Amino acid sequence: xxxxxxxxxxxxxxxxILALLSKIFVPKNNTLEAGIGKRKQLVTGIYTExxxxxxxxxxxxxxxxNSYIPLELWNQYGFTSYVCGTPAxxxxxxxxxxNVAFKRQKPKIVILEAxxxxxxxxxxxxLKEYVDKYFPVLEFHDRxxxxxxEDFYKTPEYTEIVNDKGYRFxxxxxxxxxSKRDNFMKENEVSKKVPSDxxxxxxxxxxxxxxxxxxxxxxxSPSPANWNYDKHNGIEKIAKKLGIEYxxxxxxxxxxxxxxKKDCQEKxxxxxxxxxxxxxxxxxxxxxKNNNDLPDHRxxxxxxxxxxxxxxxxxxxxxxxxxxx
Amino acid sequence: MTYFGVxxxxxxxxxxxxxxxxxxxxxxxxxxxxASYAFFWSISKKLIVYVIGSTFLIHYIGxxxxxxxxxxxxxxxxxxxxxxxxxxxxxxxxxxxxLTFGVLVNIGILLVVKYIGFIGGNVNSLLQTLKxxxxxxxxxILMPIGISFYTLQAVSYLVDIYHEKIxxxxxxxxxxxxxxxxxxxxxxxxxRYSETxxxxxxGNKITYANLKSGLLRISYGxxxxxxxxxxxxxxxxxxxxxxxxxxGGIMVAGMVLYTLQLYMDFSGTMDMVIGTxxxxxxxxxxxxxxxxxxxxxxxxxxxWHITLGAFFRDYIFYPLSLxxxxxxxxxxxxKKIGKYYGPLIASAIALFCVWFCNGxxxxxxxxxxxxxxxxxxxxxxxxxxxxxxxxxxxxxxxNREKAWYKGLQIIKTTxxxxxxxxxxxxxxxxxxxxxxxxxxxxFSLNSFKDGTILKLGMDVQDFIIIAIFTxxxxxxxxxxxxxxxxxEKISKKNIVIRWTIYYLIIFAxxxxxxxxxxxxxxxxxxxxx
Numbered sequence: 001x002x003x004x005x006x007x008x009x010x011x012x013x014x015x016x017i018l019a020l021l022s023k024i025f026v027p028k029n030n031t032l033e034a035g036i037g038k039r040k041q042l043v044t045g046i047y048t049e050x051x052x053x054x055x056x057x058x059x060x061x062x063x064x065x066n067s068y069i070p071l072e073l074w075n076q077y078g079f080t081s082y083v084c085g086t087p088a089x090x091x092x093x094x095x096x097x098x099n100v101a102f103k104r105q106k107p108k109i110v111i112l113e114a115x116x117x118x119x120x121x122x123x124x125x126x127l128k129e130y131v132d133k134y135f136p137v138l139e140f141h142d143r144x145x146x147x148x149x150e151d152f153y154k155t156p157e158y159t160e161i162v163n164d165k166g167y168r169f170x171x172x173x174x175x176x177x178x179s180k181r182d183n184f185m186k187e188n189e190v191s192k193k194v195p196s197d198x199x200x201x202x203x204x205x206x207x208x209x210x211x212x213x214x215x216x217x218x219x220x221s222p223s224p225a226n227w228n229y230d231k232h233n234g235i236e237k238i239a240k241k242l243g244i245e246y247x248x249x250x251x252x253x254x255x256x257x258x259x260x261k262k263d264c265q266e267k268x269x270x271x272x273x274x275x276x277x278x279x280x281x282x283x284x285x286x287x288x289k290n291n292n293d294l295p296d297h298r299x300x301x302x303x304x305x306x307x308x309x310x311x312x313x314x315x316x317x318x319x320x321x322x323x324x325x
Numbered sequence: 326m327t328y329f330g331v332x333x334x335x336x337x338x339x340x341x342x343x344x345x346x347x348x349x350x351x352x353x354x355x356x357x358x359x360a361s362y363a364f365f366w367s368i369s370k371k372l373i374v375y376v377i378g379s380t381f382l383i384h385y386i387g388x389x390x391x392x393x394x395x396x397x398x399x400x401x402x403x404x405x406x407x408x409x410x411x412x413x414x415x416x417x418x419x420x421x422x423x424l425t426f427g428v429l430v431n432i433g434i435l436l437v438v439k440y441i442g443f444i445g446g447n448v449n450s451l452l453q454t455l456k457x458x459x460x461x462x463x464x465x466i467l468m469p470i471g472i473s474f475y476t477l478q479a480v481s482y483l484v485d486i487y488h489e490k491i492x493x494x495x496x497x498x499x500x501x502x503x504x505x506x507x508x509x510x511x512x513x514x515x516x517r518y519s520e521t522x523x524x525x526x527x528g529n530k531i532t533y534a535n536l537k538s539g540l541l542r543i544s545y546g547x548x549x550x551x552x553x554x555x556x557x558x559x560x561x562x563x564x565x566x567x568x569x570x571x572x573g574g575i576m577v578a579g580m581v582l583y584t585l586q587l588y589m590d591f592s593g594t595m596d597m598v599i600g601t602x603x604x605x606x607x608x609x610x611x612x613x614x615x616x617x618x619x620x621x622x623x624x625x626x627x628x629w630h631i632t633l634g635a636f637f638r639d640y641i642f643y644p645l646s647l648x649x650x651x652x653x654x655x656x657x658x659x660k661k662i663g664k665y666y667g668p669l670i671a672s673a674i675a676l677f678c679v680w681f682c683n684g685x686x687x688x689x690x691x692x693x694x695x696x697x698x699x700x701x702x703x704x705x706x707x708x709x710x711x712x713x714x715x716x717x718x719x720x721x722x723x724n725r726e727k728a729w730y731k732g733l734q735i736i737k738t739t740x741x742x743x744x745x746x747x748x749x750x751x752x753x754x755x756x757x758x759x760x761x762x763x764x765x766x767x768f769s770l771n772s773f774k775d776g777t778i779l780k781l782g783m784d785v786q787d788f789i790i791i792a793i794f795t796x797x798x799x800x801x802x803x804x805x806x807x808x809x810x811x812x813e814k815i816s817k818k819n820i821v822i823r824w825t826i827y828y829l830i831i832f833a834x835x836x837x838x839x840x841x842x843x844x845x846x847x848x849x850x851x852x853x854x
Contacts, residue, residue, distance in 0.1 A: 003533060010824065017828065021836075037842065124332045141836050142843050145786045 045162025060113025083166030353528025443689030529606030546596025
């Protein structure tokens with residue numbers, strides 16, 4: 001009995017220290033200087049964009065933030081978007097971020113990159129999410145290297161507007177292996193089942209959009225590593241059943257002129273790089289503009305910050321070109 | 326799943342421990358076997374058939390050997406005295422055939438799975454050099470986890486039965502557990518049947534003392550692996566990949582720190598393995614004994630990867646040295662070149678075989694073969710020059726027992742180990758020589774002064790953390806060398822000091838461990854061998 005109590009006290013003290021350290025280690029702002037990290041920073045901009053300024057919200061895993069470029073759409077069509085994609089995002093996280101977005105924004109369209117619908121929510125992942133939420137010290141443990149005085153008393157408050165609006169700029173290029181890209185979308189009748197848990201969350205997202213007067217649709221970015229016709233059939237089936245619009249760009253790689261030697265980041269063809277994303281974005285932009293009533297804010301003075309952001313983005317592209325040379 | 330991953334530490338291991346404690350003692354082996362197969366499956370999936378196949382094979386070969394022995398014993402009882410020798414020889418021959426078959430199949434599988442790419446690649450290079458327009462199609466064979474380790478255990482089991490050191494196990498489940506026990510399947514230690522099989526079967530109770538002691542050992546392993554070894558990974562990778570870009574000073578840093586990384590990684594994993602087994606009340610043999618306090622290379626190999634060295638000693642070196650041809654060679658050589666150098670020739674041949682196998686065991690690459698040969702040459706020359714060294718020491722009145730002399734021997738040995746590990750890690754033997762060459766032809770400290778050293782994947786804080794924890798491991802090693810048990814010392818302190826130490830260990834790992842998005846997860850390095 002005495003031993004059991006001792007164990008409980010030991011574990012109790014452990015969690016208290018962990019919670020205290022979490023208060024210190026959690027970044028106090030969403031800036032890189034505050035230690036949020038580049039990848040983590042991408043999605044945090046949805047908390048800081050001015051209220052009711054975003055027209056399109058994009059959700060999904062890495063396929064989303066590697067293929068959809070909000071600033072390019074701003075430049076071409078004048079509507080605003082934000083990508084709330086996160087690495088290996090589960091559909092339950094998509095629902096969470098959509099809720100966050102709806103708190104401050106009134107988007108007209110919500111788009112989900114459908115790859116996330118096939119990702120199962122494993123126990124380890126659950127545990128990790130729980131731990132990251134309540135004990136951020138573990139995620140940000142490396143911050144011991146640059147803790148400041150402020151970290152000991154300040155509470156976190158996000159203020160930074162994220163320039164690329166959730167898009168992860170990458171010029172990394174690898175030629176996709178022939179074995180990976182050839183016939184990866186060979187037509188067949190097989191339909192890969194979407195996990196029932198994910199269908200439940202998909203319905204919740206759809207309902208949430210309806211409640212907030214936003215149109216909801218699905219798309220898939222070209223990805224020979226992650227996509228095939230079985231999955232296409234599975235999503236098409238669900239989309240039809242639930243009455244959700246769906247475009248699979250894996251079927252349109254020729255129309256998009258995807259160059260497998262230049263447009264992908266990895267040899268297996270997981271993610272598009274900037275040139276690939278540009279092709280997907282242009283296609284989606286035209287599709288969204290032609291099929292929906294989206295505003296053009298380019299002449300609106302209150303959206304001047306978007307022009308600045310676009311210019312910064314262009315500078316980023318130029319700099320990366322120089323670095324490549 | 327790996328030993329240092331979240332899935333293993335927070336799901337697999339606790340669930341196995343809970344299941345193990347709640348089932349009655351006589352069923353506990355089932356929990357361990359099930360967990361072991363589940364662990365194997367989680368990494369190698371269908372390749373589990375290899376280990377199942379090996380288990381069946383050695384089970385029946387073992388029984389076959391024992392049947393032959395029983396049959397021989399029966400006949401011997403009835404036989405006349407003068408016939409006994411003949412009967413023994415006849416049965417020895419039969420047994421040898423069975424044993425050879427069992428060993429060859431086991432080793433054969435390992436050879437095919439592990440070396441076919443290497444052999445085929447070399448044959449193709451040769452064909453190309455000779456301008457023969459023919460190319461071998463090399464099949465890609467996936468390697469199941471731990472095959473290099475459990476194959477040696479399987480071989481030792483059969484040889485031990487052959488030598489009648491142990492009886493064949495009629496229980497295939499126990500044999501299977503001996504081969505696949507999950508904490509040791511990835512990296513050893515390479516155990517003998519007589520050391521672990523019965524312990525694994527007994528299903529000892531998990532006691533509070535074992536749990537505490539095992540967890541402490543595990544956390545020591547985590548400090549070594551997660552704080553030191555994994556933090557070094559990016560830095561080491563950069564230097565060995567792009568060595569042409571850097572000067573000799575960086576080469577020295579790369580050589581020394583790679584040895585540190587390998588030691589912390591492998592011995593840290595061993596702490597994890599042995600600590601985990603300790604919780605289950607199972608005592609596994611140690612694989613490390615403060616190797617950097619060795620005074621010569623032979624001693625180093627009795628302190629580093631001990632169970633591999635012991636395997637080669639018992640199953641290659643001794644049998645070869647005691648074989649008829651080498652015994653004859655020794656007798657002849659003794660007459661011609663004397664008592665010291667005479668037996669050395671046979672030893673050298675056996676030693677060559679040991680180190681050739683040792684090199685090759687580590688992997689199918691010329692760097693590993695070179696690594697083996699390097700140690701062979703060092704150990705052999707140590708033996709050849711020993712009389713000369715003793716003579717010179719006597720002439721110069723050097724007391725070899727003095728601390729300064731021992732210190733010099735330790736430094737010399739450590740330097741030789743550094744060079745060996747440089748080739749072990751180098752991408753090719755040529756690049757190993759180029760790196761070594763740079764230390765002499767292009768040595769400079771400029772990279773340390775101009776900050777280049779801090780641009781290779783580690784910053785000042787990383788170096789400081791590595792230094793602090795390496796010193797800690799060094800101090801603990803000195804205590805172990807003096808036979809002081811650190812864990813015992815901690816357990817005798819009062820609760821405040823004890824708990825403070827526990828929390829310091831836990832939070833040191835959580836804060837300074839190289840895990841999370843800023844680091845690449847590093848598989849235990851010996852798991853690939």
